Amino acid sequence: MFDGVLSLDVLSGPFPVLLFVAAAGVLIALLVRRPSARWLRRVALAAVGGLAAAIVVWLVCVRWLNLFGESLGAGNYAWLAAAFCGVALCAVSIGSRPRWRTVVAIVGIPVFLAAATVGINANYGLNRTLGGLLAITVPKPIALTPPTSAAHRYDTELWKHWRAPSDMPARGEVGTVRIPPTASGFRAREAGLYL
Numbered sequence: 001m002f003d004g005v006l007s008l009d010v011l012s013g014p015f016p017v018l019l020f021v022a023a024a025g026v027l028i029a030l031l032v033r034r035p036s037a038r039w040l041r042r043v044a045l046a047a048v049g050g051l052a053a054a055i056v057v058w059l060v061c062v063r064w065l066n067l068f069g070e071s072l073g074a075g076n077y078a079w080l081a082a083a084f085c086g087v088a089l090c091a092v093s094i095g096s097r098p099r100w101r102t103v104v105a106i107v108g109i110p111v112f113l114a115a116a117t118v119g120i121n122a123n124y125g126l127n128r129t130l131g132g133l134l135a136i137t138v139p140k141p142i143a144l145t146p147p148t149s150a151a152h153r154y155d156t157e158l159w160k161h162w163r164a165p166s167d168m169p170a171r172g173e174v175g176t177v178r179i180p181p182t183a184s185g186f187r188a189r190e191a192g193l194y195l
Contacts, residue, residue, distance in 0.1 A: 006131030006138045015130070016118050023115035026108035027086065030093045030101065042092040050085030057084075079119040086112030137192050142175035144195075 008015045033039065058077065061067045072080075086108065093105035117133070127133040176190040 003131075003138050006129060006134070006136055008130045009128060010118050010130050010133055011122055011125060011128050016122065019111070019115050019118055023086065023108075023111050026104055026111050027089070029104045030089055030108065033101075043089065046088035046092045047085055050088035051081055053088070054081040054084040073123065075123045076120050079116045079123070082119075083112055083116030086116075137176055137190060139190055140175040141190075142173060142177055142193060142195055144177060 010016055031043070054077070057080065062072060090105040090108040090112065093108075094102050096102060096105070121127055121133055129138070131138045173195050175193055175195070177193050179188050179191050181187055
């Protein structure tokens with residue numbers, strides 16, 4: 001079952017849609033209420049504080065430390081701002097009446113963070129599964145043919161005359177392989193492989 005959860009598609013399908021709907025539901029549950037001057041001040045404080053925190057993170061991580069080597073793009077900055085504003089809204093909603101708003105606010109913090117993480121990941125299309133997003137390899141062994149011991153001379157002109165074999169699959173396969181510890185004796189984890 002755990003492998004099934006880690007194999008959830010986070011780029012398309014029902015998982016990201018349900019996560020974004022949950023985030024929208026939390027936002028609506030926290031915002032829709034009888035307005036008062038005090039509540040409007042708290043919402044404004046959350047919006048300003050969330051945007052300020054997003055700008056500080058952007059200035060430090062992107063501009064000052066240059067952690068990514070380039071701009072992250074407007075879509076990712078929007079997700080970053082949405083995450084901080086959502087968490088700030090949850091923070092100012094904790095302790096609100098009725099008590100269910102406090103519960104929704106506490107649950108909303110990881111929901112907003114997860115939605116922003118999945119949204120940013122979707123902008124890059126980097127990790128297709130939840131396991132990939134969390135850097136957890138789901139065991140899916142690929143049977144490999146052992147290498148032959150015959151020595152081959154390296155063909156530096158291979159790119160000029162190589163043609164795909166007729167039995168070559170049209171698509172690749174993602175799985176795991178066990179790397180034998182022939183030199184180190186260290187039993188390593190299974191390695192992810194695209195073949």
